Amino acid sequence: MTAASAVRRLVVFAGILTTTIASAPRAQLADPSGWHVERATLAADARPRTDAIALVSGIAYRPDVQLLDGELRFVLAPPAGQFAGVAFRMASAADYEILYFRSSTDCGCWIDMQYQPVFQGETTWQLYNDSTYTAVVPRSHRRGDLAVRIALAGSRADVYLGADKRPVLRTRLVREPIAGGVGFWAIPDQYKQPAELRGLSIDANVRGSLAPLAPAFDRFSSTRLTGWLLSPRQPAPSIEPPATPPEFVASDTARWIPSQPDASGLIDLTKQLGNAAGPQPMNVFGGAGWGIAYAKLRLVSNHAQTRRLWFSYSDGIGVYVDGTRVYTGRNDYGSKSPDFLGALGPETEFVDLPLRAGPTDIVLAITDKAFGWGFRAHLDSMDGVTIVAPGP
Secondary structure (H helix, E strand, C coil), X not given: CCCCCCCCEEEEECCEEEEECCCCCCCCCCCCCCCECCCEEECCCCCCECCEEEEXXXXXXXXXXXXXXXXXXXXXXXXXXXXXEEEEEEEECCEEEEEEEEEECCCCEEEEEEEEEEECCECCCCCCCCCCCEEECCHHHCXXXXXXXXXXXXXXXXXXXCCCCCCCEEEECCCCCCCEEEEEEEXXXXXXXXXXXXEEEEECCCCXXXXXXXXXCCCCXXXXXXXXXXXXXXXXXXXXXXXXXXXHHHHCCCCCEECCCCCCCCEEHHHHHCCCCXXXXXXXXXXXXXXXXXXXXXXXXXXXXXXXXXXXXXXXXXXXXCCEEEEEEECCCCCCCCCCCCCCCCCCEEEEEEECEEEEEEEEEEEECCCCCEEEEEECCCCCEEEECCCC
C-alpha cells in the first residue's frame, strides 16, 4: 500500500474509531479491537478498545492505520514507574519512530519525554539525547492524565501537552518519512504495573508545514573525519575489541559501504548497519547480544608528524594505526558509575596518531549491545593531512 492509497483519515468520536481507507484490503487483525498484540503483554482482564489499551510490556500496534503526516492525539494515565510511548510511521514492530515518556515513582507522574528512531528492534537514545530530542514535562502537566498531541510533517515533529499552544518539544525525525502504522510501547518497573493509553486519535487530514529547526552546528567541521568506509555488522563475544583487526579489514573492499554522517558529524551505525545483535522482531530492552563493526580511512601526511584524534562513541571502541591497536575504551551504560548513561556526547577521549610521510591507515572497531551505536571523530588539525579512500 502506498502513501497515496493509505488511510486518509481516522478520528475518534466518543470512543469509536471511524476510518476511511482506500480500496486496498485491511491487514488481518490479531484482536477484534484492531490491535496486533502478539508482541505485547496486556494488563490482566483488560480488553483493548479501538482507541485504548493497557499494556504491561512490549508493543501493541495498529497496522491497519497508516499515517505519514498529520496529527496524533492520546492520553496517558498517571504512571507507576514505567516508560511508555507511542510508535508511529511503523514499518514493522521493530522499525519505527517513537516518542516515549519516563515516569518517577516519587511523584507518580511523567517527568520527561524523548524522541528516538528504532532500527531492527534497537532503540537509539544513547545517540539522540540532546535538547533537540528530549524535553522535560512541565510541572503544570505532571498531575493526573497527560494529554499529548504530536504534529507530523515530513522530517519534523512538534509535541504539545494539554491545551498548550506552544510545543514542549520540537524535534527532527531521523528515519525516512514513510507512512506506517501506529503502536503503543511500554517497559514496566519492577512491579510490572500496566501503562494505560486512552483516547487515541489519528488524523491524516491535518496538513501543514512545521517551522524548520536551526541547522545542527558542528564546531569541528573543518577537522571532521569523513569518508569512513563501514564493514557489515558481525557478532562479538563482548564489548572488548580484538587485539588485531580481522584479515578482511585490510584486504576486502567489496563489502564496505560509505558512511553517512549527519550535520553534527554523527555516524549512526544503527541506521546504516542495523541492530548490533542482528535483526530482532521487536525491541529487546537491554539488547539481544554484542555486535562489532569496523570503520576505516586513510590519512596521507606530507611529512612525519603526530596528530591527535578526538572521538566519542557508543558502546566500545578500538583504534588501530596500520593494524596496531593503540587505544581501547568503553562508554556503555553503567561503565563509569552505577548511574552512568553511556550517552554519546562531545568528543572528549583522544589518542595521538603517529603519521609517517605518506599514507597511514586508521581503523575504528565499534562494539555495541543496546540503545544505539555510532561515533564521531575529528583531528586536532588537518595541516599537511588529506583523506583518501583506503585501498585493499
